[in-house]
Structure formats: C-alpha cells, structure tokens
Amino acid sequence: MKKLSTLALVGLAAALSGCVATAPTIGDTSAKTAATGAAGGANAENANSQLEKCAKSMGTIAVVEDQQATWFTTMQSYKLRSTVPVLRMLIQQSNCFVVVERGAAMQNMQQERALQQSGELRNNSNFGKGQMVSADFSLNPSITFSEKGTGGVGAALGAFGGGLLGAVAGGIKFNDASTMLVLVDNRSGVQLSAAEGSSRNTDFNLFGGLFGGGGGGAAGGFTNTPEGKVITAAFIDSFNQMVKALRNYKAQSVEGGLGTGGTLAVDGAAKPAAAAAPAPAAAAAPATKKKPAPKKKVVPPATK
Numbered sequence: 001m002k003k004l005s006t007l008a009l010v011g012l013a014a015a016l017s018g019c020v021a022t023a024p025t026i027g028d029t030s031a032k033t034a035a036t037g038a039a040g041g042a043n044a045e046n047a048n049s050q051l052e053k054c055a056k057s058m059g060t061i062a063v064v065e066d067q068q069a070t071w072f073t074t075m076q077s078y079k080l081r082s083t084v085p086v087l088r089m090l091i092q093q094s095n096c097f098v099v100v101e102r103g104a105a106m107q108n109m110q111q112e113r114a115l116q117q118s119g120e121l122r123n124n125s126n127f128g129k130g131q132m133v134s135a136d137f138s139l140n141p142s143i144t145f146s147e148k149g150t151g152g153v154g155a156a157l158g159a160f161g162g163g164l165l166g167a168v169a170g171g172i173k174f175n176d177a178s179t180m181l182v183l184v185d186n187r188s189g190v191q192l193s194a195a196e197g198s199s200r201n202t203d204f205n206l207f208g209g210l211f212g213g214g215g216g217g218a219a220g221g222f223t224n225t226p227e228g229k230v231i232t233a234a235f236i237d238s239f240n241q242m243v244k245a246l247r248n249y250k251a252q253s254v255e256g257g258l259g260t261g262g263t264l265a266v267d268g269a270a271k272p273a274a275a276a277a278p279a280p281a282a283a284a285a286p287a288t289k290k291k292p293a294p295k296k297k298v299v300p301p302a303t304k
Contacts (some may be wrong), residue, residue, distance in 0.1 A: 034233040039092035047093040052243040054096035059136035062102035063087050063235050070142045078227045100135045144178040176200050179234040199230045227228030235251055
C-alpha cells in the first residue's frame with residue numbers, strides 16, 4: 001500500500017512538472033525571429049540592433065504583396081503566411097518611411113466611411129473626405145527558397161564513416177532563403193531601388209540522434225528553428241542594403257526627359273523625342289555700331 005502511495009506521489013509530481021514545462025512564457029526569446037520588439041510612431045522598442053535606421057523619413061510607403069506569384073504559393077507550403085506584417089514593422093522601426101495601409105484593413109476603413117455616410121456615426125466622428133494619406137512609394141517583396149537537403153559536410157562524412165557517423169552527418173541540413181525588395185515611385189511608376197538579401201540557418205538534427213529522442217532544451221530549440229526565422233533575417237538584410245543605397249540616392253536621368261522615347265532609336269521608327277528635338281539655336285551676338293570718323297576741323301585761310 002505504501003509502495004502504491006509513493007508511486008502515486010511520483011506520478012503526481014511528474015504531472016505537475018509537465019504542467020510547469022508547458023506553461024506559456026511571455027517574451028520567450030526562443031520563439032522570436034530576427035524582427036523583434038515594437039514600433040510606435042517614430043520610436044522603436046527592442047528593435048534588432050542590426051536594422052538600419054534613418055534620422056528622418058523619406059516619404060510614405062505601402063507594402064504590396066503579389067499573392068499570385070509562385071514564391072507566395074511555396075511559402076504557404078511552409079505554413080508561413082503574409083510577409084506584409086513583419087515588413088511593415090521593420091520599416092516603421094527604421095523610421096526610413098511612414099507606412100500607410102493598403103491591405104485588408106482598407107475594407108474596415110471603407111466600412112467606417114460608409115457608416116458615416118449612412119448617418120449611423122456621431123456627427124463629430126470626422127470621417128469626411130480628404131483624410132487619407134497618399135502612398136508615395138510601393139514596396140514589393142519576393143522570396144527565393146532553397147529546399148532542405150543534406151549537403152557538403154554531411155555527404156562527405158557519410159561516405160567516410162558510414163553507420164552511425166553517416167546517419168549523424170546526414171542530419172546536417174542547411175536552409176537558405178534569398179529575398180528581394182523592389183521600391184517603386186507611385187506617381188511615375190519608376191523603379192527607384194532594388195535590393196537582395198540572404199540568410200542561412202543550419203539545422204542540426206544530429207542532436208536528437210546522438211542523445212536519444214527528438215531533442216530538448218537548447219539543442220531542441222535550435223533544431224526546431226522554423227523557416228520563417230530564416231526568411232525574416234533575409235528580409236532585414238534586403239532592407240538594410242536598400243537603405244544604404246537610398247542614402248546616396250541620385251535620380252536617373254534620360255536625355256530629353258523620362259518617357260519621351262529615350263535615346264535608343266529603332267531603324268524605320270519615329271525618332272525619339274530627345275533625338276528629334278532641334279538643338280537650340282545659338283543666340284546671335286548683338287551688332288556693334290561703328291563710330292563715325294571724327295570730322296576734320298576746317299581752318300579758315302588767313303586774311304591779308
């Protein structure tokens with residue numbers, strides 16, 4: 001009987017320890033991505049120290065995601081959702097642009113305006129026309145994925161050692177992600193900047209094989225790092241590269257002006273405006289009047 005009581009207490013202790021282990025932890029660092037903290041206006045809290053910052057904003061920006069693109073479909077297979085929220089936070093934390101809403105929340109904005117027009121809102125709600133801020137620029141993200149696979153060191157060790165060593169080496173996998181950001185001027189449609197970034201995460205599945213089980217503690221957290229963290233780090237790299245380039249921004253120019261035909265003429269086609277425009281005539285020098293020759297002074301003859 002005493003033995004059963006002891007076993008019951010051990011079981012209860014194990015159950016309680018399990019409850020403690022599964023309790024949620026607020027601010028758990030193992031669950032964070034490279035994009036951390038928060039943004040409020042021009043201020044940022046606990047932002048990644050590697051994120052580029054700007055002393056003043058360069059304009060308003062909307063993040064527009066092509067959800068029909070192949071990369072977006074691939075992202076869904078990794079159980080990842082839209083890139084827009086994390087990009088918007090990074091942009092606001094950097095203070096390089098002011099973010100405006102052009103996503104799903106636009107429906108809510110329109111709904112409030114419809115309620116105002118229907119007379120349902122209070123008279124001082126101030127939802128009249130002319131309140132929205134235009135987006136000076138659009139930022140278009142894209143992702144290039146590299147599937148998980150054994151490579152390099154793993155293949156070499158597997159061929160060399162075989163057996164357990166080969167199985168351990170086969171668990172070394174690399175997750176690569178390359179991201180692209182394209183910045184477009186909304187008024188002209190001109191691409192202002194494009195930047196590529198990358199990130200790599202090494203997934204050491206070997207810990208579970210060596211120590212038994214699926215991995216736990218620090219090793220388990222490292223093993224279970226999701227692809228989303230790799231992509232987020234790659235986007236930070238892309239954004240940093242873009243900000244560095246924009247700090248030294250110089251507008252591209254075309255002779256004759258943008259969109260007027262350019263300077264690359266095609267045989268048989270109308271000449272580009274830049275080539276067809278006559279060169280401005282040189283201003284003629286004003287004619288100089290010749291000064292009349294001085295008249296000779298006539299001296300009358302002397303009288304006798």
